[in-house]
Amino acid sequence: MELKYRALEGMHDVLPESSHLWQYVESRWRTHCHQYGYREIRTPLLETAELFERSVGETSDIVSKEMYVFQRGEERYALKPEGTAPVVRAYLEHGLYAAGGVQKLYYITPFFRGERPQKGRYRQAHQFGVEIFGAAHPLADAELLSMVMAFFRVLGIPDDALELRLNTIGCPDCRPAYREAVRAFGRAHFGQLCNSCQARLERNPLRLLDCKECVALTAAAPPIDPYLCDACRTHFESLQSLLKSLGVAYRRDARLVRGLDYYTRTTFEVVAERGLGAQNALCGGGRYDGLVEELGGPPTPALGVGIGIERTLLVLQALQVPLPEPPSIDAYVVAFGDSARLVALQIAQRLRAAGLAVDLDLEGRSPKAQMRLANRSGARYAILLGETELQQDAATVKDLHTHEQTLVSQAELSEWIRTHL
């Protein structure tokens, strides 16, 4: 069959055979967030493009070449390319800071980036995220990281399948001096840098550090530690000691600077050892103490994380973590003969009203075909209705596992099924 329309490149349908897995991880995520004191926030898919240009950064890859932007009238809109900026916008717009104290928000959202698709990378992808506003203390970083690792554990991903990579990139007080040091290093080795690093050396020199092409060279780049101000150093040290006390394993990765401009101090990623191919980051996040103010709000320390849902599912499958089966219905109603079809429909409705999951043939098919559908539906029971049953206001309930048949009055049907499930 020639297809006139297909999903766009990098866009995917979630079909019934796997949608239950999405429902499963989503429901685990909601429960997990609730247990950690987070409340859900939902924001629109579309925002003004400027929101992301200001927050994620004009020079970032995400904004400069991956964002879906379109114009309508005077306004330029963007499909959200990441989850944090819209939440910050909503936090400000609705004055959530006025409530005082720490605000902990979670979300589940699609996001869009116009990249070449590959394994674990799509043009529309989905993420779980949380944002914490108003918490400057490293306790917040520590709880966030342990919460993320605990989530993967809840899903059944063994700790040793993952690696938490942790870094600090300082703050506006101390980072400029470090940035200069990296820039000076880059200039000194300019000829050995790859093309893209040569291009970003002046604009965003820290990005040299996560260029894979230049690792051999930048391994010798100056480390940030001596440049950290006292506050940043203390923050990072106490975070590390908290993680150790909490038993959260991590590896310091001094090259982890990440591609979004708004990060300060803590940055982190969780990478999977197997299952993801080249795009092996399961989640990423960090602290963004300056972003709320940058977007017009009061100075507000904040931090957050985004977890890739597709990537999480890939890892679960690659590690063969036990996952739920697709749900099946409780009963399938079979009508023997046309006179029984209306009663079949009525009985199905009554059973559904009683809370059972019930289906039946809608095509007027033969008894044999209906039985085949009953079998394929995965239902435990087939409810058989023919002349004999109708005359007694009863139904034959057939257990499709044991093949046992029982005559049950229609009045008692839902109760009978419920007690025998």
Add this chain to the structure above:
RNA sequence: GGGAUCGUAGCUCAGUCGGUUAGAGCGCCUGACUGUGGCUCAGGAGGUCGUGGGUUCGAGUCCCAUCGGUCCCCCCA
């Protein structure tokens, strides 16, 4: 944006050196069993071989282009 690789039935694939009417398994439908599923058997539906062009007496097969999938670089979830 650059690169590699693959496109034959709903799915997974076979198809020889270019040779007549393009095949299998699974799935689907029907029947054997006129009120009973899974197993078995029989039959059936389903393909312009991604698309366009070229070479050739002849193209699923060779060549070119194009579209799409997958994977990789870059970077990220």
